[in-house]
Amino acid sequence: MTEDDIAAASGLPLHTWRRRHGAAFRARVKVVDPRARLRLYDAAQALAHIEGKPIPALPSTGPHPGDLLTDKEAGALLGIDPSTVRAYASTGYLTKGTDRHGRTWWPRHAVTARREAGDLRHQNPGQQPGDPRNRAPRPRHDPRIAEIADLARRPPLTTTEIARRYEVSDRxxxxxxxxARQHAGG
Structure with a gap:
C-alpha cells in the first residue's frame, strides 16, 4: 500500500493523514523496500496499525510469484537493462505489466517465466512462400486520371480547377x- 492508500483507508485526505499520523506510522511500520523511490508498505501491517492491533511480522518465505517488480527489479532478474524490460513489454516479448501509482509493474511469475523460456525473440522465420503479404502492391487505378487526361488536352488546366471540380486538396x-499527364503521354 502507498501512503495515499493508507490515508484513504483511514478516511482522511493524504495531507491531513501525513500531518497527523504520518510520522508515528513511519516509526512503527517500515517500508517494504527502503531503496525504492515509491514508499510501499505491507498491507497487513498498515491495516493492523490503522485498526490499533499489533503489527504482524513480514512474511519471510522469500519471493512470492505474485510480487510486483519494477523495471529495474525485473531487469536484474532477467539480466538485462530496465529499458530493455520496457522494450520487451512494448513488443509483446514480456507481458504489458500493470500500472499502479503512476508506474508499470510486472508480476514476478511472468518475469521468471520469460527467463526460463529462453531467448525466443528470433524464432519467427518471417514471411513464408505463398504468404499474401509477399505480393507486390496492386497498382492504383483512379478513374479521375483518365478524365483529367482528357481535360488536359484543352490547355490550360490548373490544379486549382481540378481541386475545385473533384473537391480534393491542392496536393x-x-x-x-x-x-494524367503521364497517362496521356504513355
Whole structure:
C-alpha cells in the first residue's frame, strides 16, 4: 500500500493523514523496500496499525510469484537493462505489466517465466512462400486520371480547377494532374 492508500483507508485526505499520523506510522511500520523511490508498505501491517492491533511480522518465505517488480527489479532478474524490460513489454516479448501509482509493474511469475523460456525473440522465420503479404502492391487505378487526361488536352488546366471540380486538396490535385499527364503521354 502507498501512503495515499493508507490515508484513504483511514478516511482522511493524504495531507491531513501525513500531518497527523504520518510520522508515528513511519516509526512503527517500515517500508517494504527502503531503496525504492515509491514508499510501499505491507498491507497487513498498515491495516493492523490503522485498526490499533499489533503489527504482524513480514512474511519471510522469500519471493512470492505474485510480487510486483519494477523495471529495474525485473531487469536484474532477467539480466538485462530496465529499458530493455520496457522494450520487451512494448513488443509483446514480456507481458504489458500493470500500472499502479503512476508506474508499470510486472508480476514476478511472468518475469521468471520469460527467463526460463529462453531467448525466443528470433524464432519467427518471417514471411513464408505463398504468404499474401509477399505480393507486390496492386497498382492504383483512379478513374479521375483518365478524365483529367482528357481535360488536359484543352490547355490550360490548373490544379486549382481540378481541386475545385473533384473537391480534393491542392496536393492531391497536383498528384492527379501529374498522373494524367503521364497517362496521356504513355
Amino acid at each position: 492531391t490535385a497536383q498528384r492527379l494532374l501529374a498522373a
